[in-house]
Amino acid sequence: MRKEQYNYYSVKITEMSSRLEFENLSDLCRFAENNQVNNIFILHGEQPEEDSFALYHNACLLLHKTNGFKSLENYLTAQEKGFPTADVFYESLTLGYTKHDDYLLVKESGISDLATFELMKKKGFISGFTLYKDLEAKEPKAFIVETPLNNPYQLYSYAKLHNFEDCTKLLEAFAKGFIDANLFVAAKELGFPTHADFIDAGKRGFRTYEDLKIANEKGMRDAQDLLKFVDLEYVKKENITHDQRVLLIVLSKIEQGKKISLNKLNTILHSNIDEYKYEDNAQMPTWFTIEITEIELLANFLEKSEHVKQYGNYHADGEFFEINKMQDRSIVLDASNVAHNNSGRIDKKVYAQNLVLMIEFLKEKGFTDIIVIADASLKHKVEDGTILEKVKKICTYLESPRETQADIFILQYVKINHCLLVSNDTFREWKVQDPWAAENVDFYRLSFIIKGTEVLMPDLK
Numbered sequence: 526m527r528k529e530q531y532n533y534y535s536v537k538i539t540e541m542s543s544r545l546e547f548e549n550l551s552d553l554c555r556f557a558e559n560n561q562v563n564n565i566f567i568l569h570g571e572q573p574e575e576d577s578f579a580l581y582h583n584a585c586l587l588l589h590k591t592n593g594f595k596s597l598e599n600y601l602t603a604q605e606k607g608f609p610t611a612d613v614f615y616e617s618l619t620l621g622y623t624k625h626d627d628y629l630l631v632k633e634s635g636i637s638d639l640a641t642f643e644l645m646k647k648k649g650f651i652s653g654f655t656l657y658k659d660l661e662a663k664e665p666k667a668f669i670v671e672t673p674l675n676n677p678y679q680l681y682s683y684a685k686l687h688n689f690e691d692c693t694k695l696l697e698a699f700a701k702g703f704i705d706a707n708l709f710v711a712a713k714e715l716g717f718p719t720h721a722d723f724i725d726a727g728k729r730g731f732r733t734y735e736d737l738k739i740a741n742e743k744g745m746r747d748a749q750d751l752l753k754f755v756d757l758e759y760v761k762k763e764n765i766t767h768d769q770r771v772l773l774i775v776l777s778k779i780e781q782g783k784k785i786s787l788n789k790l791n792t793i794l795h796s797n798i799d800e801y802k803y804e805d806n807a808q809m810p811t812w813f814t815i816e817i818t819e820i821e822l823l824a825n826f827l828e829k830s831e832h833v834k835q836y837g838n839y840h841a842d843g844e845f846f847e848i849n850k851m852q853d854r855s856i857v858l859d860a861s862n863v864a865h866n867n868s869g870r871i872d873k874k875v876y877a878q879n880l881v882l883m884i885e886f887l888k889e890k891g892f893t894d895i896i897v898i899a900d901a902s903l904k905h906k907v908e909d910g911t912i913l914e915k916v917k918k919i920c921t922y923l924e925s926p927r928e929t930q931a932d933i934f935i936l937q938y939v940k941i942n943h944c945l946l947v948s949n950d951t952f953r954e955w956k957v958q959d960p961w962a963a964e965n966v967d968f969y970r971l972s973f974i975i976k977g978t979e980v981l982m983p984d985l986k
Contacts, residue, residue: 526623527598527605531557531565536579543585550600553578553589557597565597627651636678650681653692660699668699668720743812746803750810753801756961759940762832766814769826771797776836777943778968781851781986787827787844791820851945851985852891856971857938858883858920859948860899861931864907866949866975875903877912879975883947884920886980895920898938900931936962939969946970947982 547553557565557580566579568588578597579588593611594600600611607625608614617628621639630651636642645651654677660667674680680692688706689695695706702720703709716734717723726737730748740751760770772794779785785793794817801813809815817823827839827846837848863883864875880897887895897920904913916922925931932955939946940961946969956963974981 527602529596529598530563531597532563533596534564534566536566536568545585545587547587547589550578550589550592550594550597551604553580553587554597554601556580556582556587567591630677641678645677645681648681648684648690649692650677650684653677653696654680656696657692657699660696664700668702668704670704745810745812750812752960753810754812756940759937759961760943765830765832766816767801768794768798768813768815768817769830769832771801772817772823772826773832773836774943774965776833776846776848778965779836779848781848783848784845785848787820787824787839787846790827790846791823794823850891852893855894855896855942855944856887856892857935857944857946858895858897859931859935859946859950860897861903862948862950863973863975864903866973868974868976874908875906877907877909877916880916881912881919882975882978882980883973884916886982887947890985896923896938896944897921898923898925898931898935900925901927901929936966939966944969947973949973 547556556562560582562580562582564580566581566588568577568579570576574590574593576591577588578591579586581587591611592600594603594614595611599614603611603614606614606623608617608628609625613625613628617623617625620628620631622628622631622642627642630636631642636645657674657680670683674683680695684692684695684706687695687704689698690706694709698704698706698709701709701718703712703723708723712720712723715723715732717726717737718734722734722737726732726734729737729740729746731737731740731751732748736748736751739745740747743751743754745751745754757767757770760773762770762773765773775790775793775797798809798815802809817826824839824841824844827833828841833839835849835854837846839846858880860880864877864879866879867873884895884897897916899922901924903924904910907913913922923934925934932950932952935946935948936952936955936959938944946966948970949972952962952966956966971982971984
């Protein structure tokens with residue numbers, strides 16, 4: 526509202542020879558300001574609509590109807606704020622709104638109170654409505670709402686119903702195709718740039734946008750396809766194809782000391798490769814690279830590849846492959862599981878000495894590459910903590926970060942190196958989460974019993 530600058534006096538209409546009427550109130554106000562007239566008369570007629578504002582200047586009465594305004598300041602404020610009439614202006618003031626656009630919004634949308642309106646303004650829905658309409662016109666198919674949103678109040682109501690904090694977040698979500706805040710936040714945390722990508726990933730079983738992106742780059746169908754690809758990528762050998770990686774996995778699972786003919790190995794290899802085919806059309810994935818197309822190429826790879834030698838040796842003269850003994854391979858100890866083993870003991874306590882016994886037993890059996898992977902908390906649980914220093918001196922000792930289970934690193938190490946694993950843990954919960962663990966970990970796992978100072982391991986020959 527404008528600050529009052531005029532003094533008002535109510536008078537009755539009298540006959541006066543010099544009397545002029547302005548064409549509009551704006552001219553009267555401008556004349557009063559230009560001539561520094563501060564005293565304004567209010568001439569009352571028989572009816573309120575006949576009332577006029579008037580000023581006396583040079584023996585002449587200058588006037589114009591009040592048009593329902595109580596003061597010239599009110600009239601000028603109404604003009605500035607876009608109010609067309611005095612009735613609308615005063616009704617708006619009564620409701621608490623000082624702008625005509627706000628008043629129209631209230632009347633058209635049915636906003637019930639000023640507090641709601643102020644909240645809408647604070648959260649950007651008043652000014653943001655224009656941006657929303659621009660977005661709707663520019664990208665009509667980017668997002669689909671249930672019913673049209675024709676004013677800021679409807680936009681605000683929609684946002685409130687769908688859990689958006691403010692207009693900025695709502696418009697950001699709409700621009701990316703999302704119409705619900707919770708879904709938008711969840712997708713954003715997983716890296717999805719658009720709703721279309723999020724839905725596509727969901728249909729194909731991908732959890733994150735990064736997985737979807739890799740799959741699209743490699744031409745993969747679904748999450749199962751990606752899992753198979755990733756599991757093969759864990760075979761971290763340079764310059765070998767996917768079928769050669771499968772061969773190395775096959776060799777890592779064959780019983781120690783066994784001799785297997787080239788023909789039989791070729792059959793097993795291609796049987797394992799066939800598992801990568803799609804069930805609906807029996808086609809190989811486009812990402813799966815193949816080098817061993819005939820048995821001669823298999824023999825050549827077995828004979829010349831350095832990667833093969835960690836599992837055994839190919840005898841070209843007899844056309845068979847002889848698997849190395851277990852002792853020629855790396856072996857990982859599940860430190861917590863070994864330390865907790867208490868067969869034959871009553872106290873049920875945790876001892877680092879168990880690790881020493883297991884390491885010495887494995888070395889006696891011929892193992893040289895022994896890796897111990899432990900939880901960070903193990904050093905606080907063992908009764909004989911000083912013995913851990915001895916463990917670290919006689920093997921490779923790895924400790925998982927705080928609050929991260931060592932199982933994660935144990936399984937990853939086995940997956941990458943296809944080495945042996947000493948543990949009585951069946952990794953049941955991990956098998957549910959990781960298909961590789963469910964299918965493979967038991968091939969590499971050696972169970973045991975520690976009784977006193979004696980280690981029993983029936984799978985180790």
